[in-house]
Amino acid sequence: GESVGLHLPTLSVQEGDNSIINCAYSNSASDYFIWYKQESGKGPQFIIDIRSNMDKRQGQRVTVLLNKTVKHLSLQIAATQPGDSAVYFCAENAYQAGTALIFGKGTTLSVSS
Amino acid sequence: EPEVTQTPSHQVTQMGQEVILRCVPISNHLYFYWYRQILGQKVEFLVSFYNNEISEKSEIFDDQFSVERPDGSNFTLKIRSTKLEDSAMYFCASSQGLPPYEQYFGPGTRLTVT
Numbered sequence: 001g002e003s004v005g006l007h008l009p010t011l012s013v014q015e016g017d018n019s020i021i022n023c024a025y026s027n028s029a030s031d032y033f034i035w036y037k038q039e040s041g042k043g044p045q046f047i048i049d050i051r052s053n054m055d056k057r058q059g060q061r062v063t064v065l066l067n068k069t070v071k072h073l074s075l076q077i078a079a080t081q082p083g084d085s086a087v088y089f090c091a092e093n094a095y096q097a098g099t100a101l102i103f104g105k106g107t108t109l110s111v112s113s
Numbered sequence: 114e115p116e117v118t119q120t121p122s123h124q125v126t127q128m129g130q131e132v133i134l135r136c137v138p139i140s141n142h143l144y145f146y147w148y149r150q151i152l153g154q155k156v157e158f159l160v161s162f163y164n165n166e167i168s169e170k171s172e173i174f175d176d177q178f179s180v181e182r183p184d185g186s187n188f189t190l191k192i193r194s195t196k197l198e199d200s201a202m203y204f205c206a207s208s209q210g211l212p213p214y215e216q217y218f219g220p221g222t223r224l225t226v227t
Contacts, residue, residue: 032212032213034215036218041220041221042220042221043117043204043206043218043219043220043221044156044204044218045218046215046216046217049213049215051213089155089156091156093212093213095211095212098161098168098169099144099146099161099163099168099169099211099212100146100158100161100169100171101148101156101158101212101216102158103148103155103156103157103158104155105155106155
């Protein structure tokens with residue numbers, strides 16, 4: 001697998017590897033976090049979310065980790081497939097602040113077979 | 114599965130012209146949003162709309178922008194006098210409720226201002 005300690009705009013992995021995409025969020029009051037996948041020419045697609053009262057949440061082949069101490073969010077994709085190639089964005093929301101999702105910079109994941 | 118739809122997929126307009134971007138949110142959703150994404154950059158919140166009024170807007174959403182729900186199904190974004198820097202992908206989204214209800218995004222309209 002390949003991990004990235006800091007946010008990088010691109011990540012290239014081999015099919016079958018585990019991928020880790022990182023995100024630093026900005027607002028310490030944020031209490032809801034989401035990972036979105038965006039394929040070329042399409043809108044953001046929900047992958048997984050996590051609330052601030054949790055530090056880990058698992059879905060199908062994906063895991064989100066939240067470290068509130070350092071305001072860091074990561075997305076782990078197990079057994080990465082070519083269909084996972086896309087741009088991945090984290091987004092944050094503070095319930096008290098309103099409805100807006102604040103998106104982070106994207107990471108382009110390229111999976112080669 | 115229900116989805117958010119947007120028309121047109123691509124709109125080309127001249128600077129100074131008015132454009133209307135259209136969206137059909139998911140039918141039982143109550144909150145509607147517009148976001149934009151300038152090429153190669155992150156997605157930015159513009160406005161949210163609930164109960165026939167704006168509930169929140171960003172600094173980007175100035176007097177040149179307006180939103181409307183003209184009937185029970187459509188949700189529109191109007192830009193009164195387009196500028197070159199308005200060129201971007203515009204995404205409509207809808208949700209059943211406030212976060213953490215999921216916001217479902219449409220495929221976007223690419224606006225090109227020449």
